[in-house]
Amino acid sequence: MQVALYSRGFISEDIANIRLLLDELQRAEISATFYEPFYRILVQYIPFEKDPALFSCAEDLPGKIDFLMSLGGDGTLLDTVCYVRDTNIPVIGINFGRLGFLASIGKDEIHALVQALLDRTYMVDQRSLIHLDANIPLFGDIPYALNEFTIHKKDTSAMVKIHTYLNGEFLNTYWADGLIVSTPTGSTGYSLSCGGPIVFPDAGNFVITPVAPHNLNVRPIIVPNESVISFEVEGRSDQFLCTLDSRMETIDSSVQLAVKKEKFKISLLRLDESNFLHTLRNKLLWGIDARNRIKI
Structure with missing residues (x-):
């Protein structure tokens, strides 16, 4: 399995989670191709045993890429439209940002995400x-x-x-x-x-x-x-x-x-237990009302 990793950049607090993601991918024997500007910054913080494959535009993406991982917020995920284009490569949004409507997979779900890729226990939504x-x-x-x-x-x-x-x-x-x-x-x-x-x-x-x-x-x-x-x-x-x-x-x-x-449409990957209603309740705090916890 091959994935591409895209990010606009990161803050120091994200380094541990990026390292965790790379370790999980290595454990699962999933090879990674890095967005070149992202890699040039990342290599200053995380050592690589050998230089990975890089891409800087849509034409650079290898034909055998199975998924593109977006590391950031919703704005970062929106950028990936320019790279996947009409290839139908599913985009995985890992939320290193704030609200995360599109990048709905939390940093604490990285292990579960990689395991879901291996087990193919995920859902792919088609977005117009x-x-x-x-x-x-x-x-x-x-x-x-x-x-x-x-x-x-x-x-x-x-x-x-x-x-x-x-x-x-x-x-x-x-x-x-x-x-x-x-x-x-x-x-x-x-x-x-x-x-x-x-x-x-x-x-x-x-x-x-x-x-x-x-x-x-x-x-x-x-x-x-x-x-x-x-x-x-x-x-x-x-x-x-x-x-x-x-x-x-x-x-x-x-x-x-x-x-x-x-x-054509864009494919977004989500974990099985996550859906649009779940996102609304969690991101917009729907249902978070004291009256819902009162038993009469």
Whole structure:
């Protein structure tokens, strides 16, 4: 079995857990390929008997990689979309960050994770992506995201007007700081913090959520992900921001944008006992109410 290890970096408190992970992989005779910038930092703290295989881009990943492990938070896991692309390599999110909706495997579950890989007692969820089309080249050859697409005002400029169309039919003009179109996976991210609903990961929807709308009667709306959502942007500023997850481009009002469901999906691995409801209860503290512990 072969795995790839990806991380943006780590803090000193993480070294013991990274060492534990490497020891567990060695015990299980699972070979590891390291993201090169991560390895260059890691080798300063953990000695290696021999130089491991390295990768720095999607093309460097060996064809026989079985899993890609993301060591960090949800932002780190979102980066892995740029590496696994349409290969269907399952991504394993080990949470070295904070909240961890996507990177749901805790540091205390490393031994259980490696054993589950050996025993094949894990689940793989298919997550839909959002794809961006534009009349100019944007985001290179990775015009898709796992969480969301956004249009946003730049810096401290005035709010923008975002004319939005659903399958070519006018939906609304959003006077706001920005607009989010999230996948079901992204419904617990930026969209949620702006008042959007929580959507189950396997739902066939997009969520359109305005950011600080000027009209208080404008609310988030759920639309089928078979829809094509297109936009025209204008405002007092000449430039706006367009993002796919954590990647960003600057555009102007001449740029035409449209989003739709991507043709392929991303695979996320989870342990058997973990599911979306379990994540909601643990991350959002649902059910943590003193009344639930009172016996009448």
